[in-house]
Amino acid sequence: MTLLRVEDVHKSYGDEEVLKGVSFEMDRGDVDVLMGPSGSGKSTMLRCINRLTEIDSGGIWLDGTPVYDPETDVNELRQDVGMVFQDFNLFAHLTALENITLGLKRVLGVPEAEATERAADHLAQVGLAAQADSYPAELSGGQQQRVGIARALAMEPKLMLFDEPTSALDPELVGEVVEVMRDLAERGMTMLVVSHEMGFARSAADDIHFLDSGRIVESGPPEQLFQRPEHDRTSEFLTGLQSNGH
Amino acid sequence: MSAEEPSVADEVRTTVTVDTDRPWALAGLVAFWGWLLLRWTNDFLLPDGLAFPSDQSFVPAAPFATAAESLGATAASLGVAGAPLDVVAGLLGFVAGAIPSLPSLARGAWLTIVLTVAGIAFGFVLAVPLSVARVYGGRGLRWLSLSYTELIRGTPLLAQLFVLYFGLPLTQIIREVPGVGVGFVPATAVWVAIIGFTLNSAAYQAEYIRSALESVDAGQLTAARSIGLSKVDGIRYVVLPQGLRYAIPGWSNELVYLIKYSSLAAFITVRELFFQAESIANDTFRYTELFVLAALFYLALVVSASLLMNLVEDRTAIPGIGGKRQA
Ligand SMILES: Nc1ncnc2c1ncn2[C@@H]1O[C@H](COP(=O)(O)OP(=O)(O)OP(=O)(O)O)[C@@H](O)[C@H]1O
Ligand SMILES: [Mg+2]
Numbered sequence: 001m002t003l004l005r006v007e008d009v010h011k012s013y014g015d016e017e018v019l020k021g022v023s024f025e026m027d028r029g030d031v032d033v034l035m036g037p038s039g040s041g042k043s044t045m046l047r048c049i050n051r052l053t054e055i056d057s058g059g060i061w062l063d064g065t066p067v068y069d070p071e072t073d074v075n076e077l078r079q080d081v082g083m084v085f086q087d088f089n090l091f092a093h094l095t096a097l098e099n100i101t102l103g104l105k106r107v108l109g110v111p112e113a114e115a116t117e118r119a120a121d122h123l124a125q126v127g128l129a130a131q132a133d134s135y136p137a138e139l140s141g142g143q144q145q146r147v148g149i150a151r152a153l154a155m156e157p158k159l160m161l162f163d164e165p166t167s168a169l170d171p172e173l174v175g176e177v178v179e180v181m182r183d184l185a186e187r188g189m190t191m192l193v194v195s196h197e198m199g200f201a202r203s204a205a206d207d208i209h210f211l212d213s214g215r216i217v218e219s220g221p222p223e224q225l226f227q228r229p230e231h232d233r234t235s236e237f238l239t240g241l242q243s244n245g246h
Numbered sequence: 247m248s249a250e251e252p253s254v255a256d257e258v259r260t261t262v263t264v265d266t267d268r269p270w271a272l273a274g275l276v277a278f279w280g281w282l283l284l285r286w287t288n289d290f291l292l293p294d295g296l297a298f299p300s301d302q303s304f305v306p307a308a309p310f311a312t313a314a315e316s317l318g319a320t321a322a323s324l325g326v327a328g329a330p331l332d333v334v335a336g337l338l339g340f341v342a343g344a345i346p347s348l349p350s351l352a353r354g355a356w357l358t359i360v361l362t363v364a365g366i367a368f369g370f371v372l373a374v375p376l377s378v379a380r381v382y383g384g385r386g387l388r389w390l391s392l393s394y395t396e397l398i399r400g401t402p403l404l405a406q407l408f409v410l411y412f413g414l415p416l417t418q419i420i421r422e423v424p425g426v427g428v429g430f431v432p433a434t435a436v437w438v439a440i441i442g443f444t445l446n447s448a449a450y451q452a453e454y455i456r457s458a459l460e461s462v463d464a465g466q467l468t469a470a471r472s473i474g475l476s477k478v479d480g481i482r483y484v485v486l487p488q489g490l491r492y493a494i495p496g497w498s499n500e501l502v503y504l505i506k507y508s509s510l511a512a513f514i515t516v517r518e519l520f521f522q523a524e525s526i527a528n529d530t531f532r533y534t535e536l537f538v539l540a541a542l543f544y545l546a547l548v549v550s551a552s553l554l555m556n557l558v559e560d561r562t563a564i565p566g567i568g569g570k571r572q573a
Contacts, residue, residue: 052468079474089469093487093564103473106483137566155473 002061003028003190004049004159009058011044011214018044020214021058024207026159031191033201033222036211037237042194045211046161049192050081063158079107082152086164088144090136096123096147097132100154107155122150126180142173146180153184160184162193196241202226210234271549278546285352290430303345310342343535347526354522355543357436361508361518362547365443366451366501372444373451378481380452381459391452398449404510407442411435411514439511447504454496459489491567498555505547519543 004026011019018041026032034042047053049060051067051074060067067077091099100119104110110118123129126146136144145165152160162181166174178200185191185204195201201208201222208225210218210233218225218234229235281304289300298304317335321328376394379387398406410416420426420434427433432440462485470480509520517525523540527533 050472052472075474075476078472081472083469083472085465085469087465089463089465091466091469091484092463092567093484093491102483103475106479107474135565137564151473 001028002026003030003063004192005059005061006045006049007059007061009045009048009060010056011041011048011053012056018214019048019055022211022214022216023058024209024216024219026190026192028158028190029188030206031185031189031193031204033205033208034192034194034211035196035201035208035237040211041214042211043163046083046163046192046194049159049161050078050083052083075107079155080158082155082157082160084145084148084152084160084162084165087168088136088141088148090139090144090147090151092136095133095135096128096139096143099136099147100151103151103155119150119154122154123147125153126150127176140173141169142176145169145177149177149180149184153189158190160189160191162191162195164194164196166195166197198226198241210237212237275546275550275553279550282352282355285349286356289349289353290356301349303348305345307342307345310338310345314338314342340535340538343532344539347523347530347536347539350522350526351519351539351543354517354519355547357432357511357516357518358505358508358520358547360432360436361439361443361511361516362501362504362551364440365447365504365508366497368440368444369447369451372448373455374486376448376452377455377459378486380456382477382481395449395452398446399453403442403446403507404513406446407439407510407514410442411438416441433516435511435515439508439514439516443504443508443511447500450500450503451493451497454500455489455493458492458496459485461492462488488567491562491564494555494559494562498552498559501551501555502548505551506544509544 002025006025007023009019009022010017022041022045024032034045036042044053048055049062049067055068062077062080065072065077090096091102094102097116097119100122101112101115104115104118105112120129120132123132126149128143128146128150131139131143131147134143136147139147149160149165165181166177169177174197178197181191181193181200182204193200193205205222207219208222209216210225210229210231212233218229218231225234226238229238284304288297292298314335317331317338321331321335324331376391379391380395383391416438417434420437425431426437466484466488467477467480470484471477475483508518511518512521512524515521519540523536527536530536
């Protein structure tokens with residue numbers, strides 16, 4: 001059953017067309033990975049899905065709801081789409097727990113006591129029960145990113161977007177975040193992940209989309225894309241990734 | 247963001263740093279505030295029957311004057327060797343001259359503090375929307391906010407007070423309000439001064455807060471919006487709590503500035519600290535004593551304000567944001 005449908009999405013910044021007609025679909029529970037060179041439009045694609053950036057033409061549907069319909073309430077839509085950022089973007093003035101309760105209280109209207117309880121559960125799920133009262137500056141990058149994931153999950157989204165969730169992390173901290181993501185995938189969350197983490201892509205992805213200059217050049221399951229890429233651009237890119245030690 | 251920044255009125259408001267490790271300075275401050283509070287309680291709160299006469303000092307000046315006189319005579323008889331004694335005699339003479347004016351200065355200091363605190367507090371209430379409009383508003387709001395802050399920062403505070411006091415019918419309107427000038431309620435001129443300082447301080451505070459807001463990482467608001475907070479809520483719950491912490495040092499400067507510039511209220515007949523000092527000086531011709539004394543009062547207020555703001559900064563500090571506690 002289709003959860004996300006992206007159809008012929010175009011997006012320009014000024015004269016530069018960043019997305020040149022991107023289309024793909026995801027079923028509920030799918031884990032798709034978006035790969036591609038820097039500047040190919042991966043982040044822009046993700047941001048168009050929760051309207052942090054607006055598309056120029058085309059359409060996006062989330063669980064049947066037209067994302068770009070004037071009737072659609074952006075703030076309600078965003079509750080259904082969790083987002084995890086490359087540089088974490090935890091609310092710097094709030095503790096790990098408060099980072100999660102803010103949305104529960106101010107967006108969902110959950111009462112204080114219940115919000116605290118639910119937030120604590122979410123922290124425990126990412127293995128950070130003990131860090132509830134720590135501020136972001138007191139946490140390692142890996143811990144911050146796990147809080148970031150918990151914060152997004154607490155809104156009980158239908159879809160999770162990850163924008164290079166591990167690329168700002170020291171190599172030894174990548175594993176803990178990937179593990180949380182893999183765990184999430186196993187529990188059936190629908191995830192669209194921009195990442196060049198081959199390990200994660202190989203083991204968790206249903207489909208990989210290779211984006212180049214604003215177009216999806218090639219899509220397919222990891223075995224196919226990694227072993228028998230059809231396009232030169234794809235194989236060049238993958239070769240580059242491997243030689244860079246990813 | 248800064249392309250539209252005009253360079254008018256980029257006044258530098260100075261910071262005062264206080265060394266809290268100096269016990270004598272702290273002891274002096276404690277004595278100053280103890281005395282001020284006693285004085286205010288006596289003059290404003292105690293019923294007439296119980297109170298010490300409000301125009302009379304707690305400590306009589308006469309003994310100091312006598313001591314100064316006899317020490318001075320002794321010093322004179324000792325010739326050159328009496329020079330140190332002469333200095334002490336001079337100090338005692340200063341104290342004797344200062345004592346009678348202390349009650350008036352305490353009353354003046356009260357108004358100075360009222361003007362400063364009201365100006366800062368009401369100014370802050372205006373400054374927050376002004377700065378938010380400037381950073382996050384649409385074209386119209388940004389323009390309005392910018393025009394206001396530049397108008398205020400580009401013209402002298404004294405001129406602003408004169409326009410409010412003499413130029414507008416504000417005085418007549420306030421005078422008509424029942425209760426003004428009765429008991430604890432300040433007189434008309436004080437209200438005009440409060441309005442003036444509020445409008446002025448709002449512009450300066452808005453500048454401090456604006457640059458603080460701009461130093462909050464843009465990703466913070468993006469993250470707030472991504473969980474479904476509206477832009478207004480994102481600013482309110484995420485950006486402002488961080489930005490206001492960054493603004494505290496600027497805010498301390500503004501407080502110090504207002505304490506000193508509140509003396510301009512004297513020109514619209516507000517009987518604050520400077521007004522009191524000047525009018526006593528005019529009556530007694532003790533200009534040096536009175537202005538040195540007034541200066542000491544301002545210094546004590548400024549140092550107290552800086553200490554208070556350091557405390558606020560420390561108390562509101564969060565690891566990674568502002569304050570001195572960060573690693
Ligand atoms: N807000 C913006 N304004 C103008 N241009 C932008 C903006 N955001 C992105 N771009 C441009 O759009 C293009 C695609 O950017 P995008 O961030 O989507 O790429 P990406 O695939 O995520 O790259 P990276 O791997 O470096 O994160 C780039 O050329 C970028 O400079
Ligand atoms: Mg990107």
